[in-house]
Amino acid sequence: MANSRSGETVTERIVRVLETFDTDRTVQTASEIGRRARLPSSTAHRIVADLVECGLLERDEEQRVRLGMRLWELALRGSHALRLRQAALPFMERVQARVREHTQLAVLENGETLFVERLSHPHAGANITRIAGRLPLHASSSGLVLLAHGPEELRERVLAGPLEAVSPETATDAALLRRVLAGIRRDGVVVAPGTVEAVSTGVAVPVREGRGRVIAALSVVLPRDTPTGPVAEVLRSAAAGISAALGTHRP
Amino acid sequence: MANSRSGETVTERIVRVLETFDTDRTVQTASEIGRRARLPSSTAHRIVADLVECGLLERDEEQRVRLGMRLWELALRGSHALRLRQAALPFMERVQARVREHTQLAVLENGETLFVERLSHPHAGANITRIAGRLPLHASSSGLVLLAHGPEELRERVLAGPLEAVSPETATDAALLRRVLAGIRRDGVVVAPGTVEAVSTGVAVPVREGRGRVIAALSVVLPRDTPTGPVAEVLRSAAAGISAALGTHRP
DNA sequence: ATCCGATTCCCGTTCAATGGGAAGGGCCGT
């Protein structure tokens, strides 16, 4: 935009503004947004006003600001994530009914695991993942599945790069991870105890689209001591169901 | 932005670009977008490139363009729609398990009914509503509930304004609608046969948040001849459950 | 080979956006 000292486009700044919102920060003042997005106060106020004008943001009763329903609508209306989700949801429900724990669907997004859907049983245990939340690829069962079937170039970059531990038990050794990934490709399932949280075990399988390309990972989070054998089978058949639904749902 | 002949802000134009996407137009060329958003070709190409740069749009294999996962993520991460949805989902599943038809959740957005969630039974009948889809307030059971409990000023405006029929049986008479709305406030439920599609009947109830304010409508779509008595009761108790979940979920 | 449309590159023009500063307004603690 004109005269930005920093040489940014308006678009970038809008994204930075939207980025200041997250699960535990759903309403903010315009000044807060400015600070968090590193924008001069007057600029932040103007951009926020613009976004409110367009409906992407909304003002609540106390002139604080939150994400607008219009943004939600625009993001979902034409989204293919929605198609995947709609295809997957019935099968996820079935999994959840059988396993009675957290059931989640994740995709690969910009080198990270992005969780697209999550069903939580009322009595299920801990789970840090959230819808629209992210985790590193090497640090969750879903991520490992996506990494195992992702482009080799990405796999090498992740294995080379810094592998940070999310929990004390997260595997951060490249050689070990390589064996795990090979195991996933061989077995079609991964069991990852304690990689995200010490008290829980993730079990994940790949979800394929028509031509066999892996487009998502379906996973459940179990208490650490639960036997995983039956769960894997439930997940596998659900993933097959999702693939079929994706194939037939639209010509 | 600088030099826009039409005096629009970049923000407006970005929204116009995003608006060109919808359920049956999820991938487009930059030129198509320009035409649909009424932007000069070179401008459209630049804006699209900017948006791709920021991840709000993505290019597919044939350099066509679609909504990006990043947009989806930003829109959902800090969204209160998500909170409502998460609270409602388990109860919607229960309704769907019992009724075995389309179950949907709608909110009031800018004078229209906006559908936030929809579960569809595999064997359920016709249903034109879609997630992130809209309908006029007077033309669906959900909309009638939202209208009945919406601000009076809005109600008067809608009743005064042109009332277009979605199906031949949509009620478009202000006096009749007034009676229907009063009935909703009295009975806490509405049964709307044929207002959206001749072959189906909508049944909807209000969903209230802690202080009793109506924030959403929960509805099912039944084949025209189905008895609606038991359904209303299932919906009412689900709505109560959602209210309770909303109240307790966060302090 | 020839069209037609999409896309990319170029470049002079220009005003929308910028951001510092000042002033207004509300809340809280003293």
Place this chain on the structure above:
DNA sequence: ACGGCCCTTCCCATTGAACGGGAATCGGAT
């Protein structure tokens, strides 16, 4: 009541990011 603090709104001179017409290039279809 008062002063401090912060959010917000208004003002305005400055300026370079965005604009868009046009030409060139690419690519698929006929």
